[in-house]
Amino acid sequence: MATSYPTSLDTFTNPTSSDSLSSPSHSGLHADTADAIEALQAKVGIDSSAVTSSLEYRIAQLEAAGSPIVKVAAFTSSGTWTVPAGVTYAVAHIRGGGGGANFGTSNGGTGGTSSVAFSGGTVSAIGGGGVQTSFTGGTTSGSAPATNSGDGGFLSQLNGDKSGSWKAHSGAYIVAADTVTPAASITVTVGAGGTGNRAGATGYVWIEYQES
């Protein structure tokens, strides 16, 4: 029986203590196991093997390539991302600007749209909508949203026995990926926060990619 490894696994007839040397054939069993061992050696490969199907060669190739390093290009303002050498795929995390919160008689502004212009198409995350307080007068307070959070503005108001709180919408958050070409320039737009007595926060764009 010639070995069928590595296409499939061999099956050997293991002799018992009462079997004669001729059945199963003693010399045949030696020949079969020798064939299988040679096939195993060929699969594993010798030191520094150049045989591309050997495990030695394939492991050496993986070690030479090294572990990929994940990097992030962070944009807090609009600009251009130049694709680094060796990078062919990128994932963009896109947050639109937050809406503004306004006191009185007009709505807070809508946040700006953030986007990444991949070659396959521009991916956009729209800004959050603004709000306005539903009554006037009295005292107003509120805190500014965190910088580059894309969060909406916040207001609270107290007038006599009336009180309330208003929070503008945060910018939309989108994750999108595309193939990229090394050295290509990709336009990145970061949406501003919507205007208001408490303006929305600017959005952001993070582009995640792998470098070897």
Next chain:
Amino acid sequence: MSERVVAVLDGNIVQNVIVVAPDWDGADATHVEYTTGYPAGIGWEYDGTGFVPPKPYPSWVLNDYVWEAPVAMPDDDQSYVWDETSTSWQVID
């Protein structure tokens, strides 16, 4: 350092508001920088100098890029909402 913000125009209407880099120099007919003192918003109209928000009521008048009611809102402890039909401020209960 405060952000530099730019209105992106289509004609004279603001399509987007974006943050630009501190060294940005891309101002042109469709990219106009604005300030928090004279802000811009999506849908607002650029008149060549400043940005005009949408008119909230037909009777309101524009004063230095801010729409104002033809009658000043009473300054007391009550809350008011504008009533365009009677062109007056109505108390909110």
